[in-house]
Amino acid sequence: MVISFFIDCKTRTSNDFLFVRINVSNFIELENVNLYYSCLVYREMSIKSYVCKLMGLKPRPKTEDVHALKNVSLSIRPGDRVGLIGHNGAGKSTLLKTIASLYPITSGTVSVQGEVRALFELSLGFELEATGRENILYRGLLLGKSPKEMKTLQDEIVAFADLHEFIDYPIKTYSAGMMVRLAFAISTAVKGEILLLDEVIGAGDDNFMAKAKKRIHQLIDEAKIMVLTSHDLSAIRNLCNRAVVLNHGEIIFDGGVEEAIKVYKIEGDKQ
Amino acid sequence: MSWAILQPLALTLLFTFVLGRIFAVDMADYAPYVFSGIIVWEFIVSSANIGCHALLMADGYIKQCTHPLAIYSLRIVCVALINLLLAFAGFLVWVIIVKPENIGWTWLSLLFSFPIIILVVWPLAILTSFIGTRFRDFSQLIVIGMQAVWYVSPVFFQADMFRKAKIEFLVDYNPVYHLLNLIRMPTLHGQFPDLINIIFAVGTAGILWLLASLLIAKQERQMIFYL
Numbered sequence: 001m002v003i004s005f006f007i008d009c010k011t012r013t014s015n016d017f018l019f020v021r022i023n024v025s026n027f028i029e030l031e032n033v034n035l036y037y038s039c040l041v042y043r044e045m046s047i048k049s050y051v052c053k054l055m056g057l058k059p060r061p062k063t064e065d066v067h068a069l070k071n072v073s074l075s076i077r078p079g080d081r082v083g084l085i086g087h088n089g090a091g092k093s094t095l096l097k098t099i100a101s102l103y104p105i106t107s108g109t110v111s112v113q114g115e116v117r118a119l120f121e122l123s124l125g126f127e128l129e130a131t132g133r134e135n136i137l138y139r140g141l142l143l144g145k146s147p148k149e150m151k152t153l154q155d156e157i158v159a160f161a162d163l164h165e166f167i168d169y170p171i172k173t174y175s176a177g178m179m180v181r182l183a184f185a186i187s188t189a190v191k192g193e194i195l196l197l198d199e200v201i202g203a204g205d206d207n208f209m210a211k212a213k214k215r216i217h218q219l220i221d222e223a224k225i226m227v228l229t230s231h232d233l234s235a236i237r238n239l240c241n242r243a244v245v246l247n248h249g250e251i252i253f254d255g256g257v258e259e260a261i262k263v264y265k266i267e268g269d270k271q
Numbered sequence: 272m273s274w275a276i277l278q279p280l281a282l283t284l285l286f287t288f289v290l291g292r293i294f295a296v297d298m299a300d301y302a303p304y305v306f307s308g309i310i311v312w313e314f315i316v317s318s319a320n321i322g323c324h325a326l327l328m329a330d331g332y333i334k335q336c337t338h339p340l341a342i343y344s345l346r347i348v349c350v351a352l353i354n355l356l357l358a359f360a361g362f363l364v365w366v367i368i369v370k371p372e373n374i375g376w377t378w379l380s381l382l383f384s385f386p387i388i389i390l391v392v393w394p395l396a397i398l399t400s401f402i403g404t405r406f407r408d409f410s411q412l413i414v415i416g417m418q419a420v421w422y423v424s425p426v427f428f429q430a431d432m433f434r435k436a437k438i439e440f441l442v443d444y445n446p447v448y449h450l451l452n453l454i455r456m457p458t459l460h461g462q463f464p465d466l467i468n469i470i471f472a473v474g475t476a477g478i479l480w481l482l483a484s485l486l487i488a489k490q491e492r493q494m495i496f497y498l
Contacts, residue, residue: 037496038493038496045405045406045407045497046406046407046408047406047408047409047412048408050406100337101337102334102335102337102495103492103495103496104492104493104495118335120334120335121334125331125332125334125335125336126331142332142335142336142338143336
């Protein structure tokens with residue numbers, strides 16, 4: 001099943017829509033994307049402070065919207081394994097979440113064709129009171145699978161996560177590592193066409209990491225497109241065939257992995 | 272499960288004992304009246320109050336998936352609905368025992384009453400979930416607001432008490448009264464709800480859906496920033 005979604009601000013035409021329908025191959029296409037984080041988020045989070053502001057009481061230092069992505073254009077085609085590199089706050093995760101259509105862009109167009117499988121913060125979206133087995137089902141439903149499909153995947157997930165009898169315990173009794181293992185096992189058991197990975201390669205103990213890396217390699221082989229962010233440059237070298245360097249929300253380099261790493265290092269020395 | 276019945280039952284006994292004496296009304300009539308009011312009101316108020324946290328509790332899902340945010344409010348409403356249905360089953364048993372003469376075709380109207388009430392409460396929960404996420408102190412405000420509505424609604428006071436006190440506008444223009452009547456008319460009086468009850472209930476649902484759709488259209492995509 002192919003889910004196609006189309007987010008745009010201004011420039012959608014009927015032709016674009018037609019284009020998406022006819023073209024069956026997967027792609028990610030960003031054109032002049034700008035994204036602002038609203039500064040409201042860290043001011044006036046309560047009615048009280050909002051009213052104070054309206055009445056002109058308690059003047060606060062002016063804060064401006066954060067321009068998190070600046071005029072980003074990016075075209076990713078099948079076979080691309082793209083590594084996003086950049087310093088903290090450069091906009092890597094923001095870009096990834098924009099591709100996943102989680103963030104509303106301020107201007108530009110984002111079009112994504114293909115079933116997206118995103119691995120962001122792994123422990124997100126667990127029901128703490130429910131058992132591991134129930135959570136496998138819930139997360140599967142969240143990913144658009146039927147209970148029957150999840151049942152067939154269940155044993156494999158439990159084996160991979162190495163949880164044994166703990167799978168029938170409530171998630172709240174799990175250690176952080178166990179939770180990560182389970183989340184990783186579920187999210188990678190359900191295949192997708194576009195794989196988005198946010199720093200997940202660095203989670204879990206050594207034993208699990210070796211297993212996880214193997215699994216990610218396998219997933220990357222199956223997925224038609226992969227985009228990952230990582231600070232681990234060796235992971236980028238290992239897994240990617242293209243790299244994009246971000247700096248303060250702008251793409252400053254897009255091309256080969258080795259050159260990208262060079263650019264990234266020069267940028268790091270400047271700061 | 273039994274708490275879904277016991278909790279409103281205890282409240283009912285309390286209200287009936289005190290208010291029934293104060294207003295000198297027939298306890299056998301008044302007790303089921305109070306009970307029916309409390310269980311439906313509890314459904315409305317817990318959907319609105321807990322609804323404030325619907326998106327905050329679902330942040331793990333919202334940060335990963337692009338599902339319509341209204342489903343997280345529906346989740347809260349469904350939990351409250353299960354409690355309502357359990358308590359309502361208890362209420363029906365009570366009515367069948369003490370007022371068997373009310374059993375009749377009019378009870379079929381309950382099949383429409385519940386969907387209408389849900390269609391009022393769901394958009395209400397959507398509204399509180401969006402506002403409660405944007406303004407974190409909204410949940411305190413809504414608790415106070417809902418409490419105020421409860422005192423001016425015929426939940427445990429009888430509608431006649433309002434009329435006698437010449438404050439009948441609190442009943443006639445109060446959507447809560449009309450919603451409660453959708454349940455009370457068939458069960459307590461063996462009659463179909465009045466047309467005005469249905470008009471008010473459906474109208475309230477329409478207005479709330481309009482407001483909720485406006486808020487969804489304008490704010491749904493921004494909500495992830497507030498989590």
